Amino acid sequence: MEPSVPMGKHHGGSHREYMAEKKRKLQIQYERTASVAQTEGNEIFRGVSVHVNGYTEPSWEEIKHIMAVHGGRFENYYSRERVTHIVCTHLPESKIIQILNERKPAPMVVKPEWITESLKQGKKLPEVEFGLPRLQLQPGQTTLDGFRRPTPNDEKRPKMDSGKAVAAKTSGVDESLNEALRVAEEARSSCAVLGGRPRSASHDPNFMDTYFKASRLHFIGTWKERIENLMIKVSQEQVVPPIRQDGHFTRAIMHVDMDCFFASVAMLKNPHARGKPLVVCHSNSNQGRAEVSSANYEARKFGVRANMFIGEAKRLCPQLIVMPYQFDLYQDVSEAVYLIMFEMFPGRVQPVSCDEAYIDATNLDDPISWASKVRSEIFSRTGCTASAGISCNMLLSKIATGRAKPNGQLFVSFEEGVAFLKSMKVAELPGVGWSTRQKLTAMNIDICADLVEVPKSVLQQEFGQKTGELLFNHCRGIDGRKVETQPVRKSIGAEVNWGVRFNHEAEAIKFMEDLCGEIQKRLRHAKLKGRCVTLKLKRKQQGANEPYKFLGHGKCDNLSKSLTLASCIDDAKELMNSCLSLWQSMRFPANELRGVGISVTRLDNGQGMCASPYKNGSITRYLVEQAEAGALVEGKQPLPGNRDIGGRSSAKENIQLAGKPNQPLKPEQSPGSKDVCRKMCSLGSPETLPPLSQVDKEVLHALPEELKVELERAYQLRMNLQQPRGKPTRKSFPKARKSPRAKPRSPSQTAGLEIPTRAEDCVTFTQVDPAVFAELPKHIQREVKATYTHSRRVIRTRLFERNRDDAVEGVDQGTQRGSPSGSLLAQPWDSFKTELESRCEAIFEHLSEGHVDKYTVHLGIFQQVMFDVCGQLVVGNLETLRLLLRWLLRKTVHDDAWKVAVDQIVRHAQHLVGSSYAGGTLRL
DNA sequence: ATCCTCCCCTAC
DNA sequence: TAAGGTAGGGGAGGAT
Ligand SMILES: Nc1ccn([C@H]2C[C@H](O)[C@@H](COP(=O)(O)OP(=O)(O)OP(=O)(O)O)O2)c(=O)n1
Ligand SMILES: [Mg+2]
Ligand SMILES: [Mg+2]
Ligand SMILES: [Mg+2]
Numbered sequence: 003m004e005p006s007v008p009m010g011k012h013h014g015g016s017h018r019e020y021m022a023e024k025k026r027k028l029q030i031q032y033e034r035t036a037s038v039a040q041t042e043g044n045e046i047f048r049g050v051s052v053h054v055n056g057y058t059e060p061s062w063e064e065i066k067h068i069m070a071v072h073g074g075r076f077e078n079y080y081s082r083e084r085v086t087h088i089v090c091t092h093l094p095e096s097k098i099i100q101i102l103n104e105r106k107p108a109p110m111v112v113k114p115e116w117i118t119e120s121l122k123q124g125k126k127l128p129e130v131e132f133g134l135p136r137l138q139l140q141p142g143q144t145t146l147d148g149f150r151r152p153t154p155n156d157e158k159r160p161k162m163d164s165g166k167a168v169a170a171k172t173s174g175v176d177e178s179l180n181e182a183l184r185v186a187e188e189a190r191s192s193c194a195v196l197g198g199r200p201r202s203a204s205h206d207p208n209f210m211d212t213y214f215k216a217s218r219l220h221f222i223g224t225w226k227e228r229i230e231n232l233m234i235k236v237s238q239e240q241v242v243p244p245i246r247q248d249g250h251f252t253r254a255i256m257h258v259d260m261d262c263f264f265a266s267v268a269m270l271k272n273p274h275a276r277g278k279p280l281v282v283c284h285s286n287s288n289q290g291r292a293e294v295s296s297a298n299y300e301a302r303k304f305g306v307r308a309n310m311f312i313g314e315a316k317r318l319c320p321q322l323i324v325m326p327y328q329f330d331l332y333q334d335v336s337e338a339v340y341l342i343m344f345e346m347f348p349g350r351v352q353p354v355s356c357d358e359a360y361i362d363a364t365n366l367d368d369p370i371s372w373a374s375k376v377r378s379e380i381f382s383r384t385g386c387t388a389s390a391g392i393s394c395n396m397l398l399s400k401i402a403t404g405r406a407k408p409n410g411q412l413f414v415s416f417e418e419g420v421a422f423l424k425s426m427k428v429a430e431l432p433g434v435g436w437s438t439r440q441k442l443t444a445m446n447i448d449i450c451a452d453l454v455e456v457p458k459s460v461l462q463q464e465f466g467q468k469t470g471e472l473l474f475n476h477c478r479g480i481d482g483r484k485v486e487t488q489p490v491r492k493s494i495g496a497e498v499n500w501g502v503r504f505n506h507e508a509e510a511i512k513f514m515e516d517l518c519g520e521i522q523k524r525l526r527h528a529k530l531k532g533r534c535v536t537l538k539l540k541r542k543q544q545g546a547n548e549p550y551k552f553l554g555h556g557k558c559d560n561l562s563k564s565l566t567l568a569s570c571i572d573d574a575k576e577l578m579n580s581c582l583s584l585w586q587s588m589r590f591p592a593n594e595l596r597g598v599g600i601s602v603t604r605l606d607n608g609q610g611m612c613a614s615p616y617k618n619g620s621i622t623r624y625l626v627e628q629a630e631a632g633a634l635v636e637g638k639q640p641l642p643g644n645r646d647i648g649g650r651s652s653a654k655e656n657i658q659l660a661g662k663p664n665q666p667l668k669p670e671q672s673p674g675s676k677d678v679c680r681k682m683c684s685l686g687s688p689e690t691l692p693p694l695s696q697v698d699k700e701v702l703h704a705l706p707e708e709l710k711v712e713l714e715r716a717y718q719l720r721m722n723l724q725q726p727r728g729k730p731t732r733k734s735f736p737k738a739r740k741s742p743r744a745k746p747r748s749p750s751q752t753a754g755l756e757i758p759t760r761a762e763d764c765v766t767f768t769q770v771d772p773a774v775f776a777e778l779p780k781h782i783q784r785e786v787k788a789t790y791t792h793s794r795r796v797i798r799t800r801l802f803e804r805n806r807d808d809a810v811e812g813v814d815q816g817t818q819r820g821s822p823s824g825s826l827l828a829q830p831w832d833s834f835k836t837e838l839e840s841r842c843e844a845i846f847e848h849l850s851e852g853h854v855d856k857y858t859v860h861l862g863i864f865q866q867v868m869f870d871v872c873g874q875l876v877v878g879n880l881e882t883l884r885l886l887l888r889w890l891l892r893k894t895v896h897d898d899a900w901k902v903a904v905d906q907i908v909r910h911a912q913h914l915v916g917s918s919y920a921g922g923t924l925r926l
Numbered sequence: 927a928t929c930c931t932c933c934c935c936t937a938c
Numbered sequence: 939t940a941a942g943g944t945a946g947g948g949g950a951g952g953a954t
Contacts, residue, residue, distance in 0.1 A: 209941095213940095214943085215941085217941050217942085217943065218941085218943090219943040219944075220941085223938080223943040223944035225944095285939070285940065287939070290940085291939075291940080355938040357938080432936085433935090433936065433937085434936085438936090466950090467948090467949085468947080469947085472947095492945075494945090495943090495945080497944080498942095498943080499942055501940080549942095552940050553939080553940060553941080554940090555942065560934090563931085564931065601944090
């Protein structure tokens with residue numbers, strides 16, 4: 003039963019008492035749930051799988067429990083594959099309308115009384131008597147595409163008080179709601195005090211600090227470094243018994259995750275909000291574009307989700323309670339939770355996030371009761387509930403947790419896990435996100451059962467070796483990942499992609515300095531240094547408007563460039579030197595900046611325990627060694643830490659910086675470039691290489707040839723950087739960003755047909771003055787050539803663009819993936835045809851056996867593969883392409899889906915031909 | 927083969 | 939108004 007608030011009493015009675023009572027009840031409920039041995043009741047709901055929508059009486063928690071006891075299942079989220087019954091009291095949520103409009107057989111929609119009455123009578127009653135009177139659907143509602151968003155004043159929407167049947171309590175419920183809203187309001191205004199006025203980066207000298215303090219993503223992103231402290235402390239006091247691994251025996255993996263973590267913590271501070279929809283978010287505005295961080299399970303019944311704009315959330319659920327962030331509390335709760343886990347499972351815990359961990363429970367006597375123990379301990383120490391899943395690997399245990407939520411636990415055997423997996427949407431697989439889902443959808447793959455149909459080779463063709471294999475395994479419930487209790491850090495970085503609006507380059511530079519300061523802090527905290535510095539920039543796309551999201555980055559091009567140093571650094575100034583070099587080579591008008599990030603890789607803890615040890619020798623190692631020995635510089639001074647002797651990329655870059663190969667393109671003076679030069683000089687970036695004159699001649703002479711070359715490059719770099727006054731750079735500062743909409747181009751040898759995809763790609767090798775080129779030393783020639791090819795490397799494009807505010811409109815560039823095995827190009831048409839025939843035969847077999855679903859899936863895959871094949875053939879084998887298309891068109895198949903697929907393939911091919919050969923078409 | 931850079935994608 | 943960070947996995951394509 004929904005623990006009832008002691009009406010009218012709770013003002014006098016202490017919160018403490020109330021909380022104690024609350025906890026006691028939740029505890030009981032938890033124990034019941036946890037101990038359901040599914041033998042307790044008759045199983046009248048066997049085969050039933052319910053999803054609750056909006057408010058109901060009994061509450062969803064009770065329904066969940068009833069299902070657990072009586073053989074049914076409870077689904078937190080609606081899934082056509084799994085849900086047999088939707089339970090709701092009121093009429094049409096947009097969700098329901100959508101469901102009813104689906105072509106496939108929809109689940110039954112019943113009132114909650116169906117459950118209570120069935121329970122009373124001890125048998126499953128016919129659903130019809132408890133159906134919803136359908137045609138209270140809106141007038142004008144069509145069934146075809148009638149997805150009508152409910153208007154905010156839609157009377158039919160479930161209201162806060164509507165779920166409670168007892169009329170006498172109505173006013174009490176209202177009071178409770180008002181109290182909850184009041185507390186939320188108070189909490190929001192009290193934390194707004196420290197804020198002040200809204201400011202973009204250029205307006206607020208203290209922007210970065212303010213920003214990071216208020217950023218939830220910063221909090222969850224930097225959480226790991228905070229938990230590391232705790233781990234160190236704990237591990238010092240702990241003897242870690244080794245995990246017995248009896249050969250190949252089955253592992254037991256437990257996954258523990260706090261239920262709606264931030265929202266749960268918020269409910270601790272606002273107990274009246276329990277049982278009511280609540281989110282954590284910065285803004286309470288009805289049109290706000292602030293993101294929901296966490297939604298409690300009541301709010302989720304209304305479709306409210308993390309990451310949703312608050313305006314959208316409030317539209318779905320107008321009575322939503324909005325609580326502000328309480329980062330300190332999240333930290334406290336998180337630490338409490340981890341202390342419990344570290345103590346109960348020494349040496350077996352892999353922290354995943356502030357609210358989530360894996361535990362290797364292999365050979366613990368009873369993982370299920372361990373899960374109960376850890377959950378009840380978490381609850382009694384924090385007042386927040388956790389859920390747990392147990393299975394034989396990390397994948398299945400995580401999925402089990404999801405099924406157990408909220409406040410539940412579940413053990414699944416491999417077989418059960420796999421059976422369940424098959425009904426899951428592919429997007430529910432960990433590792434499959436938005437983009438992969440789009441790709442799979444395009445292949446007609448919707449649920450994991452579809453994915454299982456796809457041969458590994460096809461997945462690898464489409465997604466790459468590892469990713470393909472991963473998908474192949476995961477959809478079968480196979481996951482070989484080990485619980486990693488001491489992950490090694492490989493990079494440290496900081497970035498800001500919100501509120502970045504500059505008018506002057508100097509502001510941008512200052513911003514980078516702040517970032518470097520932040521990184522120095524974190525490097526030192528982690529006692530690490532690194533020797534590769536990466537600068538990542540977001541640049542407003544040309545013509546992009548101010549984004550929908552306030553001070554957001556909007557539509558951007560992402561740029562990144564890295565510089566590898568001779569030795570490891572952790573000093574902000576030194577980091578900044580590298581950043582300035584990098585900025586110098588990527589530079590564009592500061593008012594187009596929308597995001598700046600800096601990160602450091604190739605970390606070294608100074609103990610010889612390199613996260614990424616330099617593997618190959620070459621100059622880098624040599625110089626480091628020399629530096630350590632103090633041999634390279636006169637007077638035996640150790641080399642300053644940050645000479646950038648140029649990684650390969652920067653060396654190339656610097657060749658370009660010299661400007662010679664690019665002469666046809668006029669370099670451009672950017673506003674403030676002189677400032678940068680001065681700054682760079684004053685910071686000493688180029689100077690930190692010892693002057694050539696100071697380098698011990700003997701040592702230099704003794705260098706192996708290739709090392710000498712690299713050293714020369716380093717000095718070349720310095721010279722280039724010191725003379726950018728008249729002519730700063732070229733490539734990095736394209737005057738006009740031409741045709742940002744250009745289509746991706748096949749990496750082809752057909753030189754005459756190239757379509758430049760970016761302004762900087764206009765620099766073709768043929769534009770390099772041959773006389774100048776001939777003058778260059780051999781190794782420089784090499785570099786120039788490399789640079790040339792490098793710069794016109796195929797631009798990898800995102801396959802699909804998200805359709806939020808920042809999506810690029812109309813991006814349809816379908817196919818830059820798939821990979822040229824090369825064999826196709828060489829293969830004669832005849833043998834290719836044989837392969838095609840057998841492939842098609844296999845596909846049609848599904849059809850003739852009546853497996854329409856399988857047929858559809860395989861046809862989708864076939865289409866996708868053909869897209870890729872066309873991509874390959876259009877490059878160098880147009881004749882084969884023509885034959886292929888003719889063959890497809892002539893093949894007589896009496897199935898519409900096939901005809902559609904062929905039509906798509908042909909269109910796609912013609913499109914490719916058109917873009918590769920200036921609007922040409924293949925005659926078929 | 928393996929490394930490296932410059933991306934993209936995913937999860938929290 | 940709003941606080942779109944952080945780290946790892948991995949792919950493509952070029953260099954070695
Ligand atoms: N896009 C996201 C995802 C998560 N979080 C924060 C808020 C969450 O409370 C916390 C933990 O993330 P989970 O994915 O575990 O989500 P919840 O704990 O909120 O819900 P669940 O019960 O599904 O675990 O991280 C966030 O701010 N933004
Ligand atoms: Mg959670
Ligand atoms: Mg989590
Ligand atoms: Mg997923």
